Structures are given as C-alpha cells and as structure tokens.
Amino acid sequence: MEIRFFLSMGTVENVSSFSHGPKAFPDMATCTRNVWKVLAGCQRQLLSASGPSYTGVSHTAQRTLPVRTFAAVRALKKDKKEVAEKEVKKEKRVIDDTNRHKPYGKTSWAPVDDVYIMRYYPRTIYNAADAVDLLKNFQVLDFTPHSQPVYIDLKLDMKLEKKKKVDSFVSTVHLPYPFRTEMNKVLVFTEDANQVKVAQENGAVFAGGEELIQPILDDEISADFYVAVPDVLPKLVPLKNKLRKKFPKSKRGSVGTNIPKMLELFQTGHEYMVESDCYVRTQIAMLDMPKDHILANLQTILIDVCSHRPANMGPFIERAIIASHTSEALWFRSEDVLLKPAETKEE
Numbered sequence: 001m002e003i004r005f006f007l008s009m010g011t012v013e014n015v016s017s018f019s020h021g022p023k024a025f026p027d028m029a030t031c032t033r034n035v036w037k038v039l040a041g042c043q044r045q046l047l048s049a050s051g052p053s054y055t056g057v058s059h060t061a062q063r064t065l066p067v068r069t070f071a072a073v074r075a076l077k078k079d080k081k082e083v084a085e086k087e088v089k090k091e092k093r094v095i096d097d098t099n100r101h102k103p104y105g106k107t108s109w110a111p112v113d114d115v116y117i118m119r120y121y122p123r124t125i126y127n128a129a130d131a132v133d134l135l136k137n138f139q140v141l142d143f144t145p146h147s148q149p150v151y152i153d154l155k156l157d158m159k160l161e162k163k164k165k166v167d168s169f170v171s172t173v174h175l176p177y178p179f180r181t182e183m184n185k186v187l188v189f190t191e192d193a194n195q196v197k198v199a200q201e202n203g204a205v206f207a208g209g210e211e212l213i214q215p216i217l218d219d220e221i222s223a224d225f226y227v228a229v230p231d232v233l234p235k236l237v238p239l240k241n242k243l244r245k246k247f248p249k250s251k252r253g254s255v256g257t258n259i260p261k262m263l264e265l266f267q268t269g270h271e272y273m274v275e276s277d278c279y280v281r282t283q284i285a286m287l288d289m290p291k292d293h294i295l296a297n298l299q300t301i302l303i304d305v306c307s308h309r310p311a312n313m314g315p316f317i318e319r320a321i322i323a324s325h326t327s328e329a330l331w332f333r334s335e336d337v338l339l340k341p342a343e344t345k346e347e
Contacts, residue, residue, distance in 0.1 A: 123331060128298060131322050131332040132291050138327040139287055147288045148325040149179075152298065154280040154305065154334070155319040166309055168274040170245060170252055172225075173304045175270050177293040179286045183267045187212070187221070188259060189228035189236060189248065195259055202263045210235050217242055225266040227254045245273070272301065280305060287324050298322075299337050306338060 095104045102108045107120040126134065132150075139146060158166040188199040191209035199207035205223055206212060209232055215221045216239060228236060228248040233255065240247050248254040256262055272282035284301055285294040302317070309316045320334040 125331045125333055128295060128322070128332045128334075128337050129291070131330040132294050134330060135287060135322070135324045135327050136291070139324065142326060144324075144326040147286055149283045150285045150287050150294060150322065150324050151281065151283050152301070153321040153323070153329070154302075154317050156274065156278045156280065156305070156309075156316055157314075157318050158278050158309075160310075160313060168277060169308050170271065170273040171304055171308070172253065172265060172269040172271045173300055174265065174268065175284075175300055176296045177285070177289065178268055178270070179283070179289065179297075180270075184224040184269070185222075186225045186227060186263055186266045187223035188263070189226065189232045190259070191232055192229070195229065199259050199263065202260045203267060204259075204263060213238055225254065225271075227256075227259070227262045227266060229257055229259070230255060270301075272305075295337070302334055302337050 097103045103122050106122055109122065111121050135150065138144075139148070156166075160166060183203070185205045186203070188196075188204045188207040189209065189212065190196055190199065190207060196207040206221055212221065213236070226243060226246050226248050233248065236248070250256070253265060254262065270282075272280055274280055282301070284297045287294075302320075306316045315335070317334045320332055321329045322332055323329040
C-alpha cells in the first residue's frame with residue numbers, strides 16, 4: 001500500500017506502509033512534518049489563486065477608487081424670514097420703570113434707613129456739587145491726606161448715523177484753575193530763525209528743524225508736547241513711530257503758525273484722551289482746592305468732551321463718575337453741569 005503526498009513544489013513522494021525494516025519505514029515525527037509542509041503549500045497556492053497579493057506593491061501603483069453611484073443630499077437653505085424672526089427673539093427685553101411703584105427686581109426707590117444693602121435699591125446718582133461735598137467729607141472721616149487728586153471717569157456714546165462712530169480723540173484744554181505747579185516742556189519744530197527766536201523767548205525747551213530729529217530718536221532730548229509749523233511737517237516723518245500720539249497734528253492744535261499761542265496752550269494746558277474706544281479717565285483737580293474751582297474745572301472738561309460730537313445726536317456722556325484717590329466712586333449727573341453755560345448765555 002502506498003500513500004502519495006503532494007509537496008508544495010509539485011513533486012510526489014511515495015511512502016510505503018508495508019515495507020519492513022527500520023530504514024524503510026519512516027518514524028512518526030518525519031511523517032507529521034511532511035504533512036504540515038504539504039498543507040502549508042496548499043494554503044499558499046489557494047491564496048495566490050484567489051486574488052492578487054499586495055505585498056511588495058509599489059506606492060506609485062494606480063489604485064482603483066470606489067465609484068459613488070448615489071447623489072449627495074443637498075443642504076437645505078434656511079429662509080431669511082426664519083433667521084430674522086430668531087434674531088428678533090434674541091433682543092434684550094427693556095423694562096420701563098417710570099410708572100411702577102418700585103423698580104423691577106428692587107425693594108423700593110429709596111432706602112428708609114441710613115444703613116442698607118445696596119443691591120436691593122437703585123444706584124444713587126448725585127448732583128455734581130453734592131458729590132464734591134461727599135468727597136471732602138470722606139477725606140475727613142477716613143483721615144486720608146487732604147491734598148490728593150480728584151478723577152473723573154466718563155463713558156461716551158460714540159455711535160453716529162449709518163453705523164459710523166466717533167473717532168477716538170486726544171484734546172488739550174485750558175483749565176480755569178490749574179492744579180499742576182510745574183509747566184509742561186514744549187519742543188517747537190521750525191526752520192525759520194525768527195520763529196526759533198520767538199519760541200525760545202516764549203519758553204520753548206528746544207526749537208529747531210531737522211537737526212533735532214536724530215537726538216530725539218537717540219533719546220538725548222525729550223519733551224511733554226511737540227508743536228510744529230506746517231512747512232516742516234514733511235521732514236518729520238521719521239519721528240512718527242517714535243512720538244506716536246505726541247506727533248504734531250492739526251486736530252490737536254499742535255500744528256500752526258502762531259507759536260506763542262501754541263506754547264501757551266501746551267505749557268499750561270491739560271491733556272486727556274479717549275481710552276478703550278469710549279472711556280475718558282483723567283484728573284481734574286486736587287481735593288484741597290475750593291469746591292467752586294473743582295466744579296469749574298469739571299465743567300470745562302465736560303464741555304470740551306461734548307464738543308467732539310454733533311449736538312443733534314443727543315447726549316454724548318452715558319455715565320459719569322467722580323472719585324478722589326482714596327474715596328469710593330460716586331455717580332453724578334453730567335447734564336446738570338452742561339446746562340450751566342446755556343443758562344448764563346440766556347441771562
């Protein structure tokens with residue numbers, strides 16, 4: 001009896017099961033190895049016949065991509081009306097408390113006792129004169145220094161028609177009662193020898209033309225304010241990045257031909273600017289000054305601030321706060337201060 005084993009290379013090995021002798025009859029371990037070799041070869045042949053093998057295939061070979069036989073679902077467009085209705089619903093509800101017996105969400109319009117929880121009542125808005133009196137009383141009760149600065153914090157409505165806004169501005173005003181003891185240092189740019197002489201006679205720290213550009217860039221000379229005549233402006237372009245907001249501009253009044261007038265304004269003037277797009281934060285006086293002097297300085301600054309917006313656009317100041325260096329902030333009505341000039345003109 002013979003058993004035929006088909007090997008992987010196609011050869012056939014005959015093994016006789018009836019041969020006699022130890023040499024003719026293979027042992028069991030050898031037969032088992034031969035059987036596993038045959039099975040492994042058959043498996044490789046079946047895999048190679050069923051489909052192509054991807055082992056060792058080059059990455060540059062063209063691959064067959066699946067073909068989509070269906071159409072993609074088209075996204076539905078939302079109607080503009082539905083979007084507009086949703087935007088209208090998101091608008092914040094404005095509650096009118098004018099005819100109510102008490103403010104919405106508050107206990108009453110005004111507290112009865114001297115000591116109360118502030119969040120249960122509307123914020124107290126003082127008259128400007130009363131606010132200054134309170135600041136002086138706070139100083140006495142707190143034993144704080146009598147000579148300390150007084151600040152104001154104004155929030156402005158910068159909106160104009162057709163989604164336009166008022167540009168952030170920097171302004172210099174003459175306070176009726178200056179609180180600074182030292183005069184500001186002013187530098188004058190001019191190439192006219194006569195104008196240089198006039199500037200020096202009126203208190204300019206430096207006066208000259210192009211020869212001052214390099215010392216300013218090297219930080220050898222500096223000033224609090226820089227003014228110039230119109231003829232020399234094109235030559236001052238290298239100083240724009242250095243001076244930035246202090247660069248002479250006609251809007252700020254630092255460009256002109258009347259050098260004595262500009263020197264008088266900037267030597268004793270008070271400068272303020274709009275910060276963070278809509279806020280004006282500046283000092284207006286010292287607390288030890290008389291009350292009338294503080295109010296006069298406050299009125300001058302408020303009038304100058306409102307002059308930067310058209311009068312027909314309504315109130316420019318949305319919120320006004322006054323405070324000293326060590327006191328709490330007090331809200332006050334800016335309208336009362338702004339009405340005073342109109343009343344004096346009518347009289």
